[in-house]
Amino acid sequence: MTLGLVTTTLALHAPSQIAAAMKIRASQRGFSVVISMLDENLPEACHAAVDNLLAQRVDGVLINVPLEEEEAERLAQRCHPLPTLFLDVGPQARVSSLVFDAFAGARLAVEHMLALGRRRIALLAGPQNAVSARLRHDGWLAALSQADLEPCAVAQGDWSAASGYQQCHALLASRPEAIIVANDQMALGVLRACAERGINVPEALSVIGYDDTADSAWYSPPLTTIRQNFRELGEQAVDGLVAGLTQPPGAGQRVLPVSLVERRTTA
Ligand code: IPT
Known part of the structure; x- marks a missing residue:
């Protein structure tokens, strides 16, 4: 069959x-x-x-x-x-x-950042024509608003590391303490952009991905993510x-x- x-x-x-x-x-x-x-x-x-x-x-x-x-x-x-x-x-x-469970995943990421004391939180969403990207984005906003917060900046990538790299430069202008990313590949681009700008992850900026793909434990530093x-x-x-x-x-x-x-x- x-x-x-x-x-x-x-x-x-x-x-x-x-x-x-x-x-x-x-x-x-x-x-x-x-x-x-x-x-x-x-x-x-x-x-x-x-x-x-x-x-x-x-x-x-x-x-x-x-x-x-x-x-x-x-x-x-x-x-x-x-x-x-x-x-x-x-x-x-x-x-x-x-x-x-996209909503639970989004909530876990926000709650993790809040527990670490991060308040200036930027969001790097996936392509909004994808259902899962929209659900994650809506979940982040809901979890932030429960804590009476709004994102300090929002950008949108296309799931690729290249788009994560490009959009990260835009997000850094708002001086975030944390970036919540819609997938691990874009988070890879974020880490590269931070390294090039001399921004220490996680001391100066916490970054979380989403997926836990097989390579994510091998990023530098190893990536915190939603599995x-x-x-x-x-x-x-x-x-x-x-x-x-x-x-x-x-x-x-x-x-x-x-x-x-x-x-x-x-x-
Ligand atoms: C979803 C992934 O989380 C994201 O990284 C991207 O690869 C996307 O797929 C591609 O469609 S997982 C999917 C089952 C919602």
Whole structure:
């Protein structure tokens, strides 16, 4: 039996580690995985990728592409009666989905900075056309406002280290004591920008990422981050889809927990 995976670009660390985790679990369960990767997250491209997998007669479809509710619902209908599982949709989408708790992740990052006594907090968000980036951003603002705070600056990157580097220079103008970053790759760029400007992390500036990708413990200094357990996501996604082969999965969102991993970029 064969599972299809439609994924956003595998040039990014998180989606490639998620795909690897799915492949490992599928092999353990005797399934193969066919991957269709999008160069750009456009709805038409996602439809074409799904059609491509259906033409290859896959038995179920995993979709790790940020999708608005309506698009996800249209794709699920297109795949019907095959089981589909979405990994990057909002809670309102009437499809079967498995996602990490973005709100809890955002709150953990803010609370960590507040506990360290940091008050001038800047935010480096992900691309706002991605559901997960918006949820993290909204979660940060909510957690800050609970503490009667507003961010001292907000910038937006595209998930890449290069964008983190560029946007960090803009954020530093507001003299933050902390920068909360929407993913580890952008945090890598932030650390480089700080090193070049002679800003000591964590003494002068605390930095936290999001993902805990496999390389994040090897950054310099090792990165404090919010851990999304991609191995667990891969296992549960494959197991959930396989269960859907015999028993159609209901529409609904399952949420996986995230956790704070304290390393050496925050103090
Ligand atoms: C999300 C990652 O956190 C982020 O770093 C980026 O790689 C993004 O994917 C790409 O779409 S994780 C996703 C399951 C919400």
